[in-house]
Amino acid sequence: MSSEAHDIIDLIRTKRDHGTLTTSQIDWMIDAYTRGYVEDSQMAAMAMAILLNGMGRPEIRDLTLAMIASGETMNFDALGKTTVDKHSTGGVGDKITLPLMPLVASFGVAVPQLSGRGLGHTGGTLDKLESIPGWRASLTNEEMFAQLRDVGGVICAAGSGLAPADKKLYALRDITGTVEAIPLIASSIMSKKIAEGTQALVLDVKFGSGAFMQDIAKSRELAQTMVDLGNDAGVRTSALLTDMHRPLGLAIGNANEVRESIEVLAGGGPADVVELTIALAREMLTLAGIPDADVEGALASGQAMDTWRKVIRAQGGDPDAALPVARETHVVHAERSGVLLEQLALPFGIAAWRLGAGRARASDPVQHAAGIDLHAKAGDAVVAGQPLFTLSADEPSRFARALEALEGAYAIGDASEYVSRGPLVAERIS
Template identity: 80%
Template structure:
């Protein structure tokens, strides 16, 4: 005997198409029916487009998030005996912040369960970067992850497929139907996974600008507010920093070279913008976890964060002293004139690094860990004719032509006193109730 379904997908599509509001039971049924295959991809594609065009109320977005959360397992770190705090970035160019951030926060007694992903397109993946380290492994069992959090206070590993499986299915559909940028769908996608991960505090690094997922700061602000509300509704202490992605973060764009730059930060050096954002996010994560009155920056300069990094890398099979991969070929771009570097757009440099082999076009594609771009100057710097501006690295020199096409016109040298087009401060604002 065939079971009778509680709702009909076509009725729900009509409601959303005509700007109506879906109830919690309707959304719960829709996500469950889609996960088990009763609602087809063509019907969910129509629904996602209706959501993209007409939006959702706060109640609908909360119901959608909780329905996706309920589609899989939910982790708990209650037995650790220490506060848990996590960070999620919406992604950008040269965004290697997770690497120095996790050990830095773990120094101060918080547990940092940093479940990360792989890169797709011009945004790099944390796991791809770390796999540049000889022997390091991304896949841990839940028991291994809990043991590492207990003993060392931090872990960076792949998220299990059991967390919010409805989101994985829905994301793949959004990717091929032109609905990736729908804020209700972005917010519920990110937050269903983060709430499922079981952290008690979460800081969101929401990017805006040339190299960001959402270019416009107003849209990024709307996404940040929506996600903070979802976290708070679910009992997770949540805040967001709106951060500038008009210019690449740091000097390294790629995988192995971003690990190298992260280690420089952990050694008390590194680029000023990477240090600034790492420290700001660490302070925010610790504050939400109830840990205050600590000198975060000191842990970078006195070696504590580096010691934690080395211990965590070793715990996951990696050799922190092993040489990182180096590309077989390089191509250096020189300054054609003297002056001031007034522009350096993030997105073209991200695409350039991707074309060199640092990223992937499809999920199953391998990455070349040594491929990427190293910048030698940042906006505002004085440059001299003939000085190296950036270096392209790849294993196959045939890749240089298309990478150079991508970055053509992405930087400009102006005269002293000319305005620098960097999009303003690195951290634009904080969003949160605390």
């Protein structure tokens, strides 16, 4: 960390005027902000300058390393296993971590999935798993190591000691309109992942209606920035650009997404969830030095399911317990026969959030049984009167606002009007 003192106002002016910050300046700024010497108002001005004027690759690397240096780092070398992690930029119905972690871990590599909670329309992995009675998200470092050694995989909350500068800056970006700044997104995600100490990392970077970055060109820029950061820091990193224009799978929520993940581990589940799980598992295992793993076989044989059950038990959960079911449901039926032309991810995500599946503030509770189950996907033929989707909530008063969010989000027409999307996995970036 730089001992040289700088003036934050000079640094803001430099960035405002399209200048480049030095390593010493960035180190000082992040340290001073973490300690409270640089104020939120000053960091907000800097975040806006970065949003408007960008940062070069060396600046983004320095920013990421400074955020890592603000806290503790982890090291899994003592495990004697290769560690590989996956990070998704989030979306609607994105439950891939749940089947993916046990699938990859079943091949003898260690998968430390430090995950987060949902905010807004994107669901959090920890919220989904907390639908399972007894399961706990918070583990000590000792418990995490023991579980990685004995079972091979863990999904848990990241400790508060990892990149505390990021936690502070993330909260500030959220209230100052600077969330979309690619240097800040990339350094936020990668500071935590590099501090976590994984040897290899696969990024699932989404684009489309339900994605954090809707534009594929922006998503590609973000993916390349993060891949460069990882590789510069000595973490073998690659990314898949994946389509989040439509919801992933048939379940959107918490408990119902766990149910769907278990179907995938049992050798079934929706085709798109299976496809993405397999694509990411192959990518992770290739980076971990097992390029010819029989991923499909591990799903079909129950090998991945066995690991799932061990992981859930290791964290206090009962893999056989009944998952919560909502008290009330509301079914929406097709008004005509034809083909389901569209099903936009973002409105469905917002509707599930309004049903109680998500939170508006970090402190809000989540209703684990709330959500949406789709009975048809875009491109499917439907007949008048058949169920299109079911809304679930504990309070029926929530249905009206959820249905408002879905106005114009789906349409039925003639087969000739249907426009298919491109492939689910659009590109690989390394």
